[in-house]
Amino acid sequence: MKKYMLMAAVILCAVTLKAQKPENILAAVGTPPNPKVPISWNRYHDYAAITEICKKLAAAHPNLIKLETIGKSYQGKDLWIMSISDHKVGNADQKPAMYIDGNIHSNEIQGSEFALYTAWYLVEMYAANNQTVQSLLADKTFYIVPTINPDARDSFIHKANTAHSPRTGLIPIDNDRDGVDNEDGFDDLDGDGHITMMRRKNPNGRYKVDPSDSRRMIVVGYDEKGEYEILGSEGIDNDGDGLVNEDGEGAYDPNRDWGWNWQPNYIQGGAYKYPFSIPENRAVVDFVMKHPNIAAAQSYHNNGGMILRGPGAAEDVDTYNAQDVRVYDALGKKGEELLPGYRYLVVYKDLYSVFGGELDWFYGGRGIYTFSNELWTGYAMYNKAGADNTQDQLYTFDKDLLMKDAFVDWKPYKHPQYGDIEIGGFKKTYTRLHPGFLLESDAHRNMAFSVFHAYNTPKLSIDEIEVKEIGSGLKQVTAVVSNLRMIPTHSSQDIKNNIEIPDIVSLTGGTVVAGMVVNNRDLGITTEQKLDPTNIRVENIPGNSYVTVRWLVKGGTKFTVNVNSKKGGLASKSN
Structure with missing residues (x-):
């Protein structure tokens, strides 16, 4: 066989x-x-x-x-x-x-x-x-x-927690200032890896079992008699200060x-x-x-x-x-x-x-x-708005689509401080996690x-290189550098605080006599850069827009324009 x-x-x-x-x-x-x-x-x-x-x-x-x-x-x-x-x-x-x-x-x-x-x-x-x-x-x-x-x-992942804890790192901290670091965290009373809730029968309590779902505790009406009191998250007062679970791992x-x-x-x-x-x-x-x-x-x-x-x-x-x-x-x-x-x-x-x-x-x-x-x-539970993560929806979704796998059923436990209690509730992998x-x-x-x-981060392109003879052995080289995406090469916050160096548009192929940013090409309005005119500093190349730069050059017929932007990358083109 x-x-x-x-x-x-x-x-x-x-x-x-x-x-x-x-x-x-x-x-x-x-x-x-x-x-x-x-x-x-x-x-x-x-x-x-x-x-x-x-x-x-x-x-x-x-x-x-x-x-x-x-x-x-x-x-x-x-x-x-x-x-x-x-x-x-x-x-x-x-x-x-x-x-x-x-x-x-x-x-x-x-x-x-x-x-x-x-x-x-x-x-x-x-x-x-x-x-x-x-x-x-x-x-x-x-x-x-x-x-x-x-x-x-x-x-x-490996220790018992609720869905909401811990949020912190693990550097030791004395959260309650009693001279001891992290001494009173969660106690996994039943050893199932999840910190659920503790309840205790009490005729004067303010909770009862939901008649439509025995897993769920609901608040009684003002004229109703209670069945249970909720004692909080699963745990023990380890340091004898009268509080349970108040000093867990980390606090920052x-x-x-x-x-x-x-x-x-x-x-x-x-x-x-x-x-x-x-x-x-x-x-x-x-x-x-x-x-x-x-x-x-x-x-x-x-x-x-x-x-x-x-x-x-x-x-x-x-x-x-x-x-x-x-x-x-x-x-x-x-x-x-x-x-x-x-x-x-x-x-x-x-x-x-x-x-x-x-x-x-x-x-x-x-x-x-x-x-x-x-x-x-x-x-995402039912692909509809209006009831996101309500208690009703958490229970029905668990029943309808998770086969009740998200809930730890209530079970009795002999607590060293509270006596006869019951432990149960949602697992740590539910409510916050997919x-x-x-x-x-x-x-x-x-x-x-x-x-x-x-x-949509910047994508730079040199769209045009225009070369014009202007006399006296000089050529005028004009380049249009465009940004094909939504995000500029420098955010306004960057420009305002001079966080990153400007973009550099440079020219090779001749001896540069002057360099400038063209503010208005039609009207011939420019701003000259007198220092290092070969490498023109551009404050920003806006998203889905362009900048125009110009050089006056002696000699050369073949020119190459290079763009170097820290956040926009590199671009190069020759005429």
Whole structure:
């Protein structure tokens, strides 16, 4: 019997392998048909798995991915970054670039999956000869850091937590100032890996079991007798101070540590010692400062289905001036089309004040157009608005589509302090995190938004080189340099604060006598650059617009115009 079972298993395996061959597959549109690195996108990966995926992708696509580390986490983990571009075409660090990171908050783990999915999709579609992606990676570079909080990510995945904790990193802090760091975190009383809720029977309690769903506790009416009291999240008072779960791992917020409008902890709760005092953030800053070609950025958070731009606080509202807001609005409105249920919002105006946020430092400090997408929206549960993540919908969705897998059933427990109680409630992987079957779909849509953002970083072209004899052995060489995309080579914030050096338009092929920017070609109005006239400094090449420059030259007949822009890349043309 065992012999026949083994033969059947071998035959089944052979059939399965044959079914995975390219000739046995009908490719679904918009998806890599036969990826070199197959990955299941319906689950979450810890740091070891993220490292493995990054290394496999880099090994499978050496001409597209350069894998390196930008630094170490507090616990010594490498902070991996994938530089994704067509490395056979130009220097990746001189192409307009999109920076993407995820998981700055430890419980917001799907940001890493979305960042990884973006990397995987780009290289696998390139390998599948998708011309759109091939053209994109010839022009642009993506710098993708899947997780910038790997220590706390692993803590969330491998330790018992609620869906909402922890948000922090793992640098030890004495949260309740009793002289002991992190001594009273969650206790997983039943050892199931999830911190759920504790309830206790009490005729004077304010809760009863929902008659329509025995899993759910509802508040009794003012004239009703209660059945239960809610004791809070699963745990024990370990330090004897009368409080349960009040002093967990860390207390600082990595997204309050950035050096733009930073405020100390007594003003901005969650701030650490000083700006960039958290090593993971410092590593990101060092990388960004060394890569002035970064023109766009995305930081993935959860949840609520939001496309967020700054400012984080009302005090900073004048930083985001009208010219840049027009660019943000155009990108954000497109994002709402690509991401059903997501809303384009401004942090301080539509949510709350944030001081020292990553979003504001990228834009305010570096002039980079940056969004933070808050991933996952209850709209996706039934593809309708109005009941996003309400308690009713959480229970019905779990019953209708998840087969009640999101809920830990109530069960009795003998608590050392509360006596006879019951433990139960939603798992840590529900309410804030995507259910598996919706993870890839939303990852793809968010990837598409980041690609749209990256596509609209500057693309420079020299449209015209006009050479005219003007007498006395001089030639007038006029060049028109255009920007074919929405995003300018310098944001208004960049120009206002002189963050990045001007774009340089230079001429070779003759002896330059004078150089100038042409303000009005029809009327002959120019602004001469008297120092170094060969290399004309241009303050900005606006999005979907152009600049005109001119030289007076002695000698030569063959001229080459070169453009060098930190955020706009390189362009060259000869007459």
